[in-house]
Amino acid sequence: MWRWALTGLTGLILASCDMPRDPERTTSLVGETGTIRLGWIENAQADGHVCDALAELQETTGADLQIRRGDSEEILAELAEGKIDLAYGNFAMDSPWSKEVHFGRAIGWRAKPPKHESVQRFAMRHGENGWIMTVEKAARP
Amino acid sequence: MSGLPEAIAGDMHKAKRLEWWTLIGMASVVVVMYFAMGSSQAMKTAFLEDLLGLVPAATFLFATRLESKNPTERHPFGFVRVNSLAFLTSAVVLATMGLWLFYSGVTALLKQEHPTIGPITVFGHTIWLGWVMIAALAYSVVIPTILGRHKKPIAENLRDKVLHTDAQMQKADWQTGLAGILGIIGIGLGFWWADAAAAAFISLSILFDGVKNVRIASAELLDGAPRKLKGSGLSPEAVRLRERLERHYPSARVRVRESGRYMIADLRGIEVPAIVPSLDELMGSDPGWRLAEINFTPPDCAREDLEN
Structure with a gap:
């Protein structure tokens, strides 16, 4: 029994080397297609921090941006459905959309802004933990 | 009937000391789990179970304090049965929480909720929060394993059902910790259902333990024949x-x-x-x-x- 447990544990450790992965394969699909489908909320401004984060993301994934503009309802609904990989705009953490999608860190902020304040952030699909890690690493100050 | 027989005074002293250590140790586990919890259902279930783990220890200490009191005019038979009442209380808490956690786990599975475990920045390094959760869950396994092992023989010597339930709960605590770790690893490997499935599995064991203990405690309060410490059979x-x-x-x-x-x-x-x-x-x-x-x-x- 111990041999089986040890084998299982070794397998688990080996499999966990590239954790976290995405249940819906966003990171893999971005790599395979060479495209990041980015939803851009209309009127959202991009400062130097956002441009740096996007450039870093392109470099890390080796993929190009395919930008699609729209209002926040439309873009976030598409993100939740998996039609796009990433959304950018001004979002408050206490937005009702936070149940449907994952809001990343506030870009350009060192501290955490108040939950009700709309600040520039990326939004990703819930549960796509590998992709969330990749985007958040690119967006860190 | 009041006071404690000499024959079990030593074991009772040990039991009280163990229960104080349980309160301290499990409180530290609860704090660690709270800060590492995130949005994992299994982690939330394990956290609540650890929090609940404090109930039998606290009720045991409360009951033993009352048990040794002298009879009064209002309670001429003393307070010996406070132990039974404490046992029923902890059993009902256990069963209720098991039911609620099972409902949450199954609901998360049916809704196909994809749990998000994001990154955390520690000393300038961005790491996956799942690793922190796994470390917290591993810590939550160590303390109950040690305490539970020490409690079982003492509970048997004292014929104390509350202490025995507590030892059982500590067993459930470390099993919960391991199931939680598997749930987090499951999320990490891209299996969204692993977390909720682990939570539902853990809650079933809590629920069964709770229901079994409610049955034993009810039998005692209904003046039933004495029951075994381990199970509902006759002693x-x-x-x-x-x-x-x-x-x-x-x-x-x-x-x-x-x-x-x-x-x-x-x-x-x-x-x-x-x-x-x-x-x-x-x-x-x-x-x-x-x-x-x-x-x-x-x-x-x-x-x-x-x-x-």
Whole structure:
């Protein structure tokens, strides 16, 4: 029994080397297609921090941006459905959309802004933990 | 009936010390789990179970404090049965929480919720929060494993169901920790359902333990025959006592019930004997302190006799 447990544990450790992965394969699909489908909320401004984060993301994934503009309802609904990989705009953490999608860190902020304040952030699909890690690493100050 | 028999005073002292360590140790686990919890259902379930793990320890300490109190005018039989009440309380808490956690786990599975575990920045390095959760869960496994092992033999010596439930819960705690780790690893490997499935699995074990303990506690409060410490079967000690009493008093109707950790024998339909057999004779190789009282009810003294 111990041999089986040890084998299982070794397998688990080996499999966990590239954790976290995405249940819906966003990171893999971005790599395979060479495209990041980015939803851009209309009127959202991009400062130097956002441009740096996007450039870093392109470099890390080796993929190009395919930008699609729209209002926040439309873009976030598409993100939740998996039609796009990433959304950018001004979002408050206490937005009702936070149940449907994952809001990343506030870009350009060192501290955490108040939950009700709309600040520039990326939004990703819930549960796509590998992709969330990749985007958040690119967006860190 | 008041005070604690000498024979179990040492074990009781050890049990109290262990329960204080449980409160300190499990409180530290609860704090660590709270800060590492995130949005994982399995982690939330494990956190709540650890939090609940404090209930039997606290009720044990409360009950033992009351148990040794002298009888009062309002409570002329003392407070021995506070142990039974404490046992029922912890069992109901256990069952209710198990049911609620099972519902949450199954709901998350049915809604196909994809749990998000994002990154965390520690000392300038961005790492996956899942690793922090796994470390917290591993810590939550260590303390109950050590404490639970020490409690079981003492609970058996004391015939203490609250302490035994506590030891059982500590077993559930470390199993929960391991299931939680598997749930987090499952999320990390891209299996969104692993977390909720682990949570539902953990909650089932909590629920079953709770229901079993509610049944045992209810039997005790309904003056049922003494039950085993592990399970709802009749206590072999009580069965042996009844058989010995039946041999000594063949014409009596012998009933044995449980009052806290003690047994009370009731012999109906015989005159009060001039000489009662010694405790050693009645209890044999079983611990004598368990027999707290023998009550004799002469013929035509019980209500049903008077009515006929």
